[in-house]
Amino acid sequence: MTISVPATSANLGPGFDTLGLSLNLRNKVHIQPSSFFSVSIKGEGATNPRLKGNNLFINIFNDHYRHLTGKKGVFRFKFYNKIPLSRGLGSSSAVIVSAIASAYAAAGVNVTKRKLLNLALHYEHHPDNITPAVMGGFNVAVVEGRRVYSQKKRIPHYLKAVVVIPDKPISTAHSRTTLPKSYRKEEAIYNISHSSLLTACFFNESWEMLRIAARDRFHQAIRMKMLPELFEVQKIAIEHGALMSTLSGSGSTFFNMVYKDDAEGLLEKFRARFPNFKAMVLDFDNDGVIFS
Secondary structure, eight states: OEEEEEEEEEOTTTOTTTEEEEEEEEEEEEEEEOSSOEEEEEETTTTOTHHHHSOHHHHHHHHHHHHHHSSOOOEEEEEEEOSOTTSSSOHHHHHHHHHHHHHHHHHTOOOOHHHHHHHHTTTOOOHHHHHHHHHOSEEEEEEETTEEEEEEEOOOTTEEEEEEEOSSOOOHHHHHHTSOSOOOHHHHHHHHHHHHHHHHHHHHTOGGGHHHHTOOSSSHHHHHTTSTHHHHHHHHHHHTTOSEEEEOTTSSOEEEEEEGGGHHHHHHHHHHHOTTSEEEEEOBOSSOSEEO
């Protein structure tokens, strides 16, 4: 069996720990019964020996497979990873979602996407990445009573993502320690109103208003100071057709949404100005996790 999970971009400016969308850049894992345990990794993380010896996927998979079947199965795992590690594109959420989905598939037990999402919440306590990883599309999600409640909007094909991936990671855990422990009422109102407007823009397909809606006062500027080039990335994006330009998760990747016809032009601007960064055009994903 093969399980495929897409990359995600979370927060989207003001939607801190709440908003996220899915990108067609996928990690795949192929699983087959075997007489001996083995792990192989191609793509991102292939040169990191720790991923083979202490693999989060394997630990989560074994826990759920044992719970479902009462035994520990022996499998061969082949990972094909395209999502960059520690770059704000949901690599950890992809691991969590694919591990749980794989355990259910290997045990021959059907699992709904909603149940899968709530199981993933045990490992990732914020729903902004795991929700689009499971559901695909644009998602607004909240947690109440240890359950995720969410709404999804499919993203039209005439929109593209242009992502800029710096050569330096930003640790999510570390970046959270740099954020204020409290916010003024005016800042809270600003982010609530902009997050609400951004959500409405997606559901109503009012793309031209996204530049206003995607503004943030909670986290972006603080995190971007860790890699000051990101301010220029955002400036170039807005000046050359981006409908919105936001830090992807905690970074260091920057996410930009554009109309399809503007994607290649913006891509060339980024590549010319930041030759040491990786820039690419991606489709949006509306499927989420796929079992095959």
